Amino acid sequence: MKVKDQNLLKNLDLINFWEPFDREIPTMRVGAREILVDLKKKQGEVKINSDIVKGVAPKEFTKPFVFSFNTTNQREALLPLFEAMRDMAELISENSDFTDELLPDAYLKSEYLKYSSKMMGWLYSFKGRDREVFRSRYYNFYRRLGQYNYYHNAFQRSMRTVKAYIASNDHSGLSQVGFVAARRAGIPTIYIQHASVSENFPPLSADIAFLDGEDAKEKYLAAGATKTKIHLVGSLKYDPYLKRREIDETKELVGVCIGMVYHEVDENFKLCEALEKAGTPFCLRFHPLMDEAVQKSFTDRGWEISDKEEKAPDFILRCGSIVSGDSNILLEAIILKRQPIYFASTGVSIDYYGFVEQEICKRACLTFGEVISQLSEEFDLTYHRQKAKRYNDTLGTENEGKSTELVLGILRTAIPQI
Known part of the structure; x- marks a missing residue:
């Protein structure tokens, strides 16, 4: 060949x-x-x-x-x-x-x-x-x-x-x-x-x-x-979301995100039961390709489920904290001024994206009990969001929420026809 x-x-x-x-x-x-x-x-x-x-x-x-x-x-x-x-x-x-x-x-x-x-x-x-x-x-x-x-x-x-x-x-x-x-x-x-x-x-x-x-x-x-x-x-x-009024509002809802890999369904189910028992409002968000039988085991309990058409940033802004395994939604949460909680529900911390190592998240939770505990702790949003600048360069700068304008400016120089 x-x-x-x-x-x-x-x-x-x-x-x-x-x-x-x-x-x-x-x-x-x-x-x-x-x-x-x-x-x-x-x-x-x-x-x-x-x-x-x-x-x-x-x-x-x-x-x-x-x-x-x-x-x-x-x-x-x-x-x-x-x-x-x-x-x-x-x-x-x-x-x-x-x-x-x-x-x-x-x-x-x-x-x-x-x-x-x-x-x-x-x-x-x-x-x-x-x-x-x-x-x-x-x-x-x-x-x-x-x-x-x-x-x-x-x-x-x-x-x-x-x-x-x-x-x-x-x-x-x-x-x-x-x-x-x-x-x-x-x-x-x-x-x-x-x-x-x-x-x-x-x-x-x-x-x-x-x-x-x-x-x-x-x-x-x-x-x-x-x-x-x-x-x-x-x-x-994130440009339009960083300009929205609710970005600085305090929310009580806990977003529980369940993906396709590095997620243990049973442990997430136990988390939802614990949240329900504690009277903590929560909403589930499944990966779009999640098996319907798995989803049904949650919906049969009458728990709130994020609609498939709801965009991730809209879901995040409804919540005060986001619980997830290895997923980019944890980074999205801190960018949108919400607490990200890394739930290694398999019992092993993979930290695939390095969000724990880079202090985007406080620490890895290996059990649903550790998630409940972390939800009750103080969370220094300013400190952890500063750490997220490594992943999103405009955070905390005059260009936060203006990434589209930055790109257009660079392209106008590189390609004058714009």
Whole structure:
């Protein structure tokens, strides 16, 4: 396999070297036979749906700034800037909640089949762990390679119009495809952080990166060499919330957040029972993908549940304290002047983001009883919020709540057309 081809797969997040492979990837591993069968199947599907494939017109962008957001978190991170640049901004997305212009599956498969002659070479050229990742992620390839072909052609066709491509992390999905497609077409790329960064993240590859704070900068620089121009601007998505009246109001409600990993459901259930017994008002917030049966065990008790449509900052501002395992919502809480309590409900403190080590949270609570105890203690909001400046550079400065304006000012210098 040519190095160029290998790099394409890596950059599209198809052969991924930074995620925890053993935990994330299914045990299924395709071989040569499965690949050949799949290619034949896709050829049949494309033939049957030839009218749909032919109906997809080549895209040409009409606005100078192309944004991509595909998850709610990405949308919230980018929306302040997107709205500020609305007359000059255009959106691409693979989320039907955000756009009506979705690429048909049959079309993506037709574009993917252009790589069919390379598949066996790819299978055998990767070695060791890389080959296992390839074999495990094979069935995801068609969507990303199909999107890459379509948008790379669109960027090439629109080079006189498009001034920059703007997206957020997760370093995967269409956002990442857009970065690769734009970069290979010679279009400047701009990255905006949307969540806390861990040591597992890959190096930055965009031309310009707007990061929340020093913590993200250090971790990205430790990930590997980069030519990216980094600016620390805080987080755009908090701008409107930091200006709201209730930011300085005292609240009694305890927000109990239950996620998908590093959360022990039974221990959280005991916490809710203890809060109920003590007469402490609380509200539950589940990860959007949480199993419905698990949620039902809580709702059957009649406990208040945050609506799935309620945004995290709105939920936080209703509360006086936020209890959660390893989640970015703890940082969001301190930014929005609420007490974050780290509940390592599995009994083991992972401190994945370092919020305890950096004193964003007072200490790790390993049992529900320790959470109850910490809720009754004094909390020095000013002290712990100052510690959070490492994660959000504008906290406590004249630019707090003005991150969008900071980004626009920098972009006007870098790209005078704004």
